Amino acid sequence: MFYLNKAPLIIISVLATAVLAGCGTDNNEQSAPAMSAPTVSVAEVVSLRLSEWDEFSGRLSAPETVTLIPRISGYVEQVLFTEGALVQQGQVLLQIDPAPFKVEVERLRAQLSSAQSRVELARSEFERGKSLIGQNAISQEALDNRQASLQQTSADAAAIKAALKRAELDLSYTTVKAPVSGRVSRAHITQGNYVTAGQSELTRIVSTSKMYAYFNVDEQTYLNYVRDELTESQSGMRQPVSMALAGDTTFSYTGYIDFIDNQVSDQTGSINVRATFDNANGHLMPGLYARIRLAGTPTYDGILIDEKAVGTDLNNKYVLVVGEGNTVEYRPITLGESLGDLRIVESGLESGDDIIVSGLQRVMPGMQITPNVTAMATTDAIAAIESAQSKLDPAQIALTASYTVQSAQ
Numbered sequence: 001m002f003y004l005n006k007a008p009l010i011i012i013s014v015l016a017t018a019v020l021a022g023c024g025t026d027n028n029e030q031s032a033p034a035m036s037a038p039t040v041s042v043a044e045v046v047s048l049r050l051s052e053w054d055e056f057s058g059r060l061s062a063p064e065t066v067t068l069i070p071r072i073s074g075y076v077e078q079v080l081f082t083e084g085a086l087v088q089q090g091q092v093l094l095q096i097d098p099a100p101f102k103v104e105v106e107r108l109r110a111q112l113s114s115a116q117s118r119v120e121l122a123r124s125e126f127e128r129g130k131s132l133i134g135q136n137a138i139s140q141e142a143l144d145n146r147q148a149s150l151q152q153t154s155a156d157a158a159a160i161k162a163a164l165k166r167a168e169l170d171l172s173y174t175t176v177k178a179p180v181s182g183r184v185s186r187a188h189i190t191q192g193n194y195v196t197a198g199q200s201e202l203t204r205i206v207s208t209s210k211m212y213a214y215f216n217v218d219e220q221t222y223l224n225y226v227r228d229e230l231t232e233s234q235s236g237m238r239q240p241v242s243m244a245l246a247g248d249t250t251f252s253y254t255g256y257i258d259f260i261d262n263q264v265s266d267q268t269g270s271i272n273v274r275a276t277f278d279n280a281n282g283h284l285m286p287g288l289y290a291r292i293r294l295a296g297t298p299t300y301d302g303i304l305i306d307e308k309a310v311g312t313d314l315n316n317k318y319v320l321v322v323g324e325g326n327t328v329e330y331r332p333i334t335l336g337e338s339l340g341d342l343r344i345v346e347s348g349l350e351s352g353d354d355i356i357v358s359g360l361q362r363v364m365p366g367m368q369i370t371p372n373v374t375a376m377a378t379t380d381a382i383a384a385i386e387s388a389q390s391k392l393d394p395a396q397i398a399l400t401a402s403y404t405v406q407s408a409q
Helices: 002-031 099-133 140-173 219-228 379-390 394-408
Strands: 039-044 046-050 053-061 065-068 074-079 092-096 175-177 182-184 203-206 210-218 240-245 253-260 270-278 289-295 300-306 311-313 316-322 328-339 342-347 354-358 370-373
Touching (some): 046 379, 210 219, 240 270, 300 354
Antiparallel strands (some): 046 300, 053 210, 053 289, 074 092, 092 175, 182 203, 240 253, 240 289, 253 270, 311 316, 316 328, 316 354, 328 342
16 A cells, blocks of 8 residues: 555656746746846047157246346335336336436536537637638647647537436436336335445346247257258257146147257257247246157047046056947057047057947946947047147148248338
C-alpha cells in the first residue's frame, strides 16, 4: 500500500511545481520594464577659420611720459589740476608767483625805451656830421666818433631788448602748462612751496590715447616670422597681435607690432619688440602686466567644442560621439588653446561630428541614446570668436593703419 500511494503523490508534486514555475515566469516577464534609450544633450562641433598663437609676456608703457620741472624759481601760487585726472595739451596746471618777473619786465622795458632814445640821438648826430664834413665844418675824427657812438648805443639797445625777451619768457614760465595730453599724477609740490628751476619735480603726465607693450622674442621665433610672414621692410612690422591683462581669460585687446629693435641681445638671445594698442576707453595703464599673442600659424579650418563635453580617461582626453543609429562612440582627442568659452580640438574630430555635451555619466560606448539637439555655444560667443579672428588678418591691420594715418592728415 505504501509504494502504490507514493508514486502518484510524487507525480502530482512535480506537476504542481512545473505549473507554479510557469506561472512565475509569466508574471516576471509581465512586470519587467522595457529598457529605453537615455535622453542626453547633443551638439554639433563648431567649425571656424582659426589661427594659433605664440605667447609672450611684457609690460605696458605710455608712448609719452613727461616729468614736469619748472623752468624758473619761485613760490607756487596755485595748483589748478585735479590729481589723477585727464588733462589736455596746453591746459594750465600750476601758477608760480609772477610778481617779481613782471617787475623785471617793466624795468627792462623802461631801459629799452631809454636806449632807443639814445640810439635816435646818436643817429641824428651822425647824419648831421655827414652833412657838415662836406663843408669842412667838422673833422673826420669827430664824424668817426659820432658813428662809433651810434653803433654802441644800437648795441646797448639790442642787449636790453634781448634781456627783455628773456624776462618775458621767464614771466610766461610762471604759468605751467601740460606739454602733452594724458593723465596727470599727484602734485609733488603744493601751494606756497618754493620750487627751484630745473630741479623741483611738480608732477608727471603719461599719455593715454595709445599704449605700448614691450616684450622679448627669442631669436628662433623672430626668424620664423620674418621668413614666413615677410611684411613691410621685411622686418615683421604690422604683424597683428592680441593681448590679455592679468586675470583675463580672453585676449580681447588687438593691436600690431610697430617697432623691432635693431639687434638681438648676445646675453639673452632675444630681441625687444613693441606692440601698439588703442586705448580709447582709458582702461590700459603704464606698468600693467600683459600677455601678448602673435599669430603663429596660417589660418586653417579649426574645430571647437565646449570643454564640458570633454572626459578624462587616465591621462587621455576623450569625447562621446553620436554615430550611426544614435550609437555612442568613444573618441580620443587632442586639445589646443581656449578661445572664449570654447576649446580648440587639434585632432580626433571633424566638421559635422555630433558629440554629447551633457549627461556623459549616464551613457557608455555602444549604447543607443535619444539625442536632445542643442547648440555648442551661443551665437554671441561664436560671433565674438569670429570677430577676434578677423582682426588677425595682416591685410586688415595694414588697411586700418593706413586709414588712421590718412584720417590724421
